[in-house]
Amino acid sequence: MMRSPAWRQYFTLVVEALPSARGLLPLVALLGVWQLLQTGNSPYFPSPLDWWNGLMLLAKSGRLYPALSATTITLLLGLAVAVLMGTGIGLLIGVFPRLSRAFGPLLEFLRAIPPPAVVPVAILFMGYDERMKLTVVVLAAIWPILLNTSSAAERVHPLLLDVARSFRLSAFDRMRLIILPSVVPAILLGIRVALPVAIVVTLLVEILTSIEGIGALMISAQRNFQSSQVYGLLVLIGLFGLLLNNVFAVFEALLLRRWPPKTQSQSF
Amino acid sequence: MDRDRFIAGINWSGTAVFVFVGLAWEAAVRSGLLEYEYLPAPSAIGLGFAELASQGILAPDIAHTLISVAIGWTVAIVLGISLGILLGLSPIARRYSLASIAVLRPMPAVAFAPVGLLLFGFSLKTEMVVTIPPVLWPVLVNTIGGVTGVHQRLYDVGRTFRLSRKDTILRIILPAAMPPIVVGARISLGLALVLAVVAEMVGNPEGLGYGIVREQQALRPDLMFAYIVTVGLIGIVLNAGMLALAQAFLPSFRQLRGG
Amino acid sequence: MTSAGERSGAGEKAASPAFECRSVTVEFPHKFSRKRIIEDISFLVRSGEFLTIVGPSGTGKTTLLRAMGGLTPTVSGSVLVHGKELDGPPEDVVIVFQDYSNALLQWRTVAANVAFGIERTLERREAEQRVHDALALVGLEKNADDYPWQLSGGMQQRVQIARALALRPAVMLMDEPFAALDAMTKASMQDELLRVRDRTGTSFVFITHDIEEAVYLGDRIAVLTGSPGRINRIFEIGLPAPRDQLSTRQLPKFLEFRYAVHQAIGRDHG
Numbered sequence: 001m002m003r004s005p006a007w008r009q010y011f012t013l014v015v016e017a018l019p020s021a022r023g024l025l026p027l028v029a030l031l032g033v034w035q036l037l038q039t040g041n042s043p044y045f046p047s048p049l050d051w052w053n054g055l056m057l058l059a060k061s062g063r064l065y066p067a068l069s070a071t072t073i074t075l076l077l078g079l080a081v082a083v084l085m086g087t088g089i090g091l092l093i094g095v096f097p098r099l100s101r102a103f104g105p106l107l108e109f110l111r112a113i114p115p116p117a118v119v120p121v122a123i124l125f126m127g128y129d130e131r132m133k134l135t136v137v138v139l140a141a142i143w144p145i146l147l148n149t150s151s152a153a154e155r156v157h158p159l160l161l162d163v164a165r166s167f168r169l170s171a172f173d174r175m176r177l178i179i180l181p182s183v184v185p186a187i188l189l190g191i192r193v194a195l196p197v198a199i200v201v202t203l204l205v206e207i208l209t210s211i212e213g214i215g216a217l218m219i220s221a222q223r224n225f226q227s228s229q230v231y232g233l234l235v236l237i238g239l240f241g242l243l244l245n246n247v248f249a250v251f252e253a254l255l256l257r258r259w260p261p262k263t264q265s266q267s268f
Numbered sequence: 269m270d271r272d273r274f275i276a277g278i279n280w281s282g283t284a285v286f287v288f289v290g291l292a293w294e295a296a297v298r299s300g301l302l303e304y305e306y307l308p309a310p311s312a313i314g315l316g317f318a319e320l321a322s323q324g325i326l327a328p329d330i331a332h333t334l335i336s337v338a339i340g341w342t343v344a345i346v347l348g349i350s351l352g353i354l355l356g357l358s359p360i361a362r363r364y365s366l367a368s369i370a371v372l373r374p375m376p377a378v379a380f381a382p383v384g385l386l387l388f389g390f391s392l393k394t395e396m397v398v399t400i401p402p403v404l405w406p407v408l409v410n411t412i413g414g415v416t417g418v419h420q421r422l423y424d425v426g427r428t429f430r431l432s433r434k435d436t437i438l439r440i441i442l443p444a445a446m447p448p449i450v451v452g453a454r455i456s457l458g459l460a461l462v463l464a465v466v467a468e469m470v471g472n473p474e475g476l477g478y479g480i481v482r483e484q485q486a487l488r489p490d491l492m493f494a495y496i497v498t499v500g501l502i503g504i505v506l507n508a509g510m511l512a513l514a515q516a517f518l519p520s521f522r523q524l525r526g527g
Numbered sequence: 528m529t530s531a532g533e534r535s536g537a538g539e540k541a542a543s544p545a546f547e548c549r550s551v552t553v554e555f556p557h558k559f560s561r562k563r564i565i566e567d568i569s570f571l572v573r574s575g576e577f578l579t580i581v582g583p584s585g586t587g588k589t590t591l592l593r594a595m596g597g598l599t600p601t602v603s604g605s606v607l608v609h610g611k612e613l614d615g616p617p618e619d620v621v622i623v624f625q626d627y628s629n630a631l632l633q634w635r636t637v638a639a640n641v642a643f644g645i646e647r648t649l650e651r652r653e654a655e656q657r658v659h660d661a662l663a664l665v666g667l668e669k670n671a672d673d674y675p676w677q678l679s680g681g682m683q684q685r686v687q688i689a690r691a692l693a694l695r696p697a698v699m700l701m702d703e704p705f706a707a708l709d710a711m712t713k714a715s716m717q718d719e720l721l722r723v724r725d726r727t728g729t730s731f732v733f734i735t736h737d738i739e740e741a742v743y744l745g746d747r748i749a750v751l752t753g754s755p756g757r758i759n760r761i762f763e764i765g766l767p768a769p770r771d772q773l774s775t776r777q778l779p780k781f782l783e784f785r786y787a788v789h790q791a792i793g794r795d796h797g
Contacts, residue, residue: 023367260676
C-alpha cells in the first residue's frame with residue numbers, strides 16, 4: 001500500500017480536523033452587521049470592536065493573563081487526574097464483572113446527579129479555595145471517562161482473552177498488553193465528552209465563588225456593567241474552548257492512527 | 269419456572285451494595301464516626317424533603333424548573349428540527365454554515381450567564397439565554413445527520429412513485445430521519461434540565477438550582493441534598509418518560525435505548 | 528522440555544507422541560444441569576504428523592481444540608504433550624483461531640504481532656531473527672510494518688500462523704483457519720501450510736468441516752460425529768507427498784478416501 005511521508009500524514013490529519021472555512025460566513029457576517037449597526041455607545045449591545053477594546057483594557061490592567069492561566073491550569077490538571085482515576089477505576093470495574101454488577105446501581109445513581117449540582121456541595125464541604133475547584137472538575141470529568149473505560153474493558157473480545165491465556169500471559173501483562181490498548185479509543189472518547197463538562201464546571205465554580213479565573217473576571221465585569229468586557233470575555237472563552245477541542249481532536253487522530261478506522265469516534 | 273428466573277434476574281449484589289452504603293452512611297453519621305459538619309445522614313435528607321414539602325417550597329420550585337425546561341426544550345426542538353431539515357436538505361447551506369455551528373457548539377453554556385444578566389437581570393429570560401443555545405445543538409446536529417443519512421434508495425422510491433418535493437420530504441425523508449432526531453431530542457431534554465438548574469444557580473434566583481445554592485449558603489446541607497436528589501429524580505423521570513414516548517411512536521426502533 | 532516420560536535425548540520426540548488425548552470428556556453447565564459436549568476422545572499425533580479432525584457443525588470440534596490447547600478443562604480423561612499431562616495452556620502448543628481479525632492485536636504492526644509470543648522470553652536480537660524467519664515462511668516479509676486491518680483476510684490469517692511459528696512449537700492446533708477465506712486463497716494457504724510442515728517438522732492438528740480439505744492435508748483423519756461428539760473412525764491417508772491441488776485431488780485414492788470419510792460422518796453431514 002502507498003505510504004505518504006509522515007509530515008504529509010500529520011498535515012492531512014490537521015486539515016481534516018478543521019471544518020471547511022467557508023462555513024464561517026454566517027458568523028463573520030453577523031459580526032460585520034453588528035459592527036456596522038452599532039454607531040452609538042450602547043451599554044447592552046456594544047460593537048465587536050468595543051469587545052476587543054474591552055479585552056485589551058483587561059490585558060493591560062494585568063488581570064487577564066493570571067485569570068486565563070488559572071482557569072487553564074485547573075482545567076488541565078483536573079482532566080489529568082480524572083483520566084488517571086477514571087481509567088484506573090474503569091479498568092477495575094470492567095475486568096471484574098462482579099464488581100461491575102455490585103457497584104452498578106450505586107454508580108448509576110451517582111451518575112444521574114448532574115455535575116453542576118455537585119458544585120454547591122463541594123463549596124459547602126471544602127470552602128472557597130483552589131482545592132475545591134479542582135475536586136469539582138475531577139468529579140465532573142471522571143464520569144464519562146470511567147464509564148467509557150469500564151464498558152470497553154468489559155467488551156474486550158473474548159477471543160483476545162483466549163489468546164492471552166493461550167500465550168500464558170500474567171494478569172499484569174494481560175492488562176498491559178491487551179486490555180489497556182483495546183480500551184484506548186474508548187478512553188479518548190470519554191475525554192472528548194468530559195472536556196466540555198469540565199469547562200462548564202470550572203467556569204461555574206468561578207462565577208459562583210469568584211475564585212480566580214475567567215469566570216470570575218466575567219461576573220465581576222458584569223457587576224460593574226462593563227458590557228464590552230463581558231462580550232469580549234465570552235468570545236475569548238469560545239475561542240479557548242474551540243482551541244482545546246481542536247487540539248484534542250488532532251491529538252486523538254494522531255494517537256488512533258494505528259487503530260482500524262471504524263474505532264475513531266464520530267466527528268459530526 | 270418463571271419465579272426462579274425472576275429471582276435470578278435481580279441484581280442482588282448491586283442492591284445489597286446500594287442498601288449497605290446507605291445504612292453505613294446513616295450509622296456512621298449517627299454514631300459520630302463521620303464528623304463532617306456538613307454531611308447529613310440519609311434520614312436527615314428524608315426529613316429535609318418533608319420539611320420543604322410541608323412548607324410549600326418544594327412544589328413551586330419544581331414547577332419553575334420544569335417550566336424553564338419545557339420552554340427551553342420546546343424552542344430548541346422547533347428551531348433545531350426546522351433548521352436541521354433545511355440544512356440537511358441543502359448541501360450548499362451546509363457548506364456555508366457547518367463551520368459556524370462547529371465554532372458555536374463548544375461554547376460553555378454557563379458563560380452566557382453574565383451576558384444574560386447584563387441584558388435581562390435576574391429573570392426567566394436570562395435562564396433562556398443560558399439554556400437554549402446548548403440544548404439546540406444535539407437536536408440540530410442529529411437532525412442534519414438524520415436527514416443526510418437517509419439512504420439513497422429511499423429517494424429512488426420517491427421518484428418511482430413520482431412524489432412531489434414536499435411529499436418526498438414529509439412522507440419519506442422525515443419518517444426515515446426520525447430515529448436520530450428522537451435521540452437528539454432525548455439528549456436535549458436531559459441537557460435542558462441540567463442547564464435550567466445551572467441558570468437558576470447563577471442567573472435567576474428561583475427554582476431548584478437556586479434552592480441548592482440558597483440552602484448551601486444557609487448552611488442547611490440536609491435541605492441542599494434534598495434539592496439535589498430531587499433534580500436527579502426528575503432527570504430520571506424525564507428520561508424514562510421520553511423513552512416511553514419514543515417507544516410508543518417508533519416501536520420498531522431499538523436503538524433509542526442507546527446514548 | 529523434559530519429563531519423566533521421555534526416554535530419548537535432544538530434539539527426538541520419538542519416545543512419546545508429540546500429542547495425545549486419552550478418553551477426553553468435556554461438559555458445560557447448561558441451564559440447570561450439565562451438557563456433555565465431547566466424550567471419550569482418544570487419539571495421538573506423532574512428531575511431524577498432520578492430523579485432521581473432520582466433522583459436521585455442532586459436534587464439539589472447537590471445544591475439543593480448546594481442551595487440547597488447555598483453554599477448557601476436561602471433566603475426565605487427559606491431554607498429554609510429550610507424555611506430560613496438561614494443566615493449562617502448555618508451552619509447546621499454539622492455537623491458530625478461525626477468527627483472525629479478533630485473534631490479532633489490531634493496534635500492533637504485523638511484525639509486533641508475530642513477536643507477541645516471544646518478546647518477553649527471548650533476547651531482542653533473537654526475537655527479531657525469529658520474527659523475520661516466521662514472516663519469510665508465510666511470505667509476508669514486505670508487510671512487516673503494516674497493520675493487520677490494512678491486510679486481506681488471507682494475509683491476516685498468515686500473520687496469525689507466523690505468530691504461532693515464531694514460537695517454534697511442537698504442535699500447532701488450528702481451528703478451521705481457512706473457513707472464512709475464498710476458494711483460491713484457501714488452496715494456496717493449504718499448500719503453504721504443508722510447506723511449512725515440511726520445513727519445520729511441526730505436528731499439526733487441523734480441524735475442519737471441509738472433507739476434501741481434510742483428505743488433502745492430512746496424514747491421518749479423525750472423524751468426529753454425534754452428540755456428544757465421539758471419534759467415529761481414524762483413517763490413515765496413504766496419499767503420495769508432496770500433494771498437489773490438481774493432480775492429488777484427481778487420484779482415485781483421493782476419491783475413495785473422500786467417500787469413506789463421507790460415509791463415516793453419516794447422514795448428519797449436510
